[in-house]
Amino acid sequence: MPELPEVEGVVRDLRPIVEGKTIKSVSLSDVVYTSHEAGKQAIVKNAKPSQFELLVRDMKIDKLERRSKYIFFHLKKDDERFILVNHLGMSGAWFVVTDVLEITEEKFRKHIHAIFTLASGELLVYADIRRFGELRFIKEIADHPPLLKMAPEPFDEIACDFFIMQSEKPKFAKKSIKEVIMDGQVISGCGNIYATEALFKMLIHPGKATNELSREQKTMLFRVICDVLQESIDSGGSTISDYRSINGGAGTMQHRLKMYGKKQCVVCETNTESLVIAGRTSTYCPQCQK
DNA sequence: AACTGAGACCGGGTGC
DNA sequence: TGCACCCGGTCTCAG
Known part of the structure; x- marks a missing residue:
């Protein structure tokens, strides 16, 4: 995707x-x-x-x-x-x-x-x-x-403040953080793969309510999302199922993913679990992500 | 007015 | 071999 x-x-x-x-x-x-x-x-x-x-x-x-x-x-x-x-x-x-x-x-x-x-x-x-x-x-x-x-481009300097502002609106505050960061009106361009990765890096459970995160945590989460997106851009993207770059080209980010599509946590080896959030499968480690 | 949830769009992949 | 079902990014529309 x-x-x-x-x-x-x-x-x-x-x-x-x-x-x-x-x-x-x-x-x-x-x-x-x-x-x-x-x-x-x-x-x-x-x-x-x-x-x-x-x-x-x-x-x-x-x-x-x-x-x-x-x-x-x-x-x-x-x-x-x-x-x-x-x-x-x-x-x-x-x-x-x-x-x-x-x-x-x-x-x-x-x-x-x-x-x-x-x-x-x-x-x-x-x-x-x-x-x-x-x-x-x-x-x-x-x-x-x-x-x-659409939210501003994530690498735009106002994007983090925009994310925090949106996340505090009643419409988003009580939703799960996974749903909020995948919403294009909050953050641009972050879909299931990179939302899953960023939440794992931050040790945040995808179902956690957005208003349970502090501003500091949201700021850090936003930085992590940008880092993951940038790492993927640098790797040519994730070539999963039907995604191809032009003329059928492939990226290598799929090999660097730590949680998306994983059966076991790469850190503690606990079996991962998944939850459907906003219609999308959300994989997480029940041990590491709280 | 603003939000919510459901439905629609599809065919490859999977599992029975 | 066949078939039912699952999956998902985004918009639209009914409630």
Whole structure:
């Protein structure tokens, strides 16, 4: 599952290849078309597939930006600017190839949903096995209100104060700390993997109520989250199940995880336990985390 | 108005 | 071999 470090890796790999290039045309899969005809919106949001194909045509990819777990393709045509917002969902992946057969992993090749033909002749391909990802063409961020509610980037200097402020609101204070740090309106980009890791490092039980933590503990927890995210960025992200960097690349952070997916605590060897918090499996050590 | 919980979206993986 | 079920990031909508 791509979280902030994985998305950062994709953007860093994609940026030098696609920035400055022009999209000649886009072709969406039959699945996308059929879904829209059935009244759903697989992958392409807020536009009919045929409209989307026309909208993106001839746009220059001016800049790539990662914001939380989203990728913003800043587009430009004449003097007008637009944003193509992409979220990888559970299983989205980008490839840059000259022929889709170069995508060797069949499970991705079978689920190609958008092919952007660049003026350079390269194909920028979006594949998404579970179709939880999205491509959303907008004029500005305000066109999609949930984007306005995202917490600041975790490495932004105001992010820690923002986290503490949010965590003290009644809405969050009585929730479990795990649920709160995974909420994109509190901290950007921290999903299940890194929340699990950070709580283990801090020896905090994931079910602990947020208002039972002191400000000092919250500040330390925030630093630990940033450290874990940075360590993962430096390792190329965690390659778990369907996450791939561009062209199927893999990271190595999965080997450095100490609690996520573990059966035993690496410190005391006690069997780990898990709890479902906000719909997500939360693994923890009942001995170490209180 | 603001929050809460449920539902929706999916196919690979797992276990019976 | 087949099938039911589990899983999960985020938005939307009903209550």
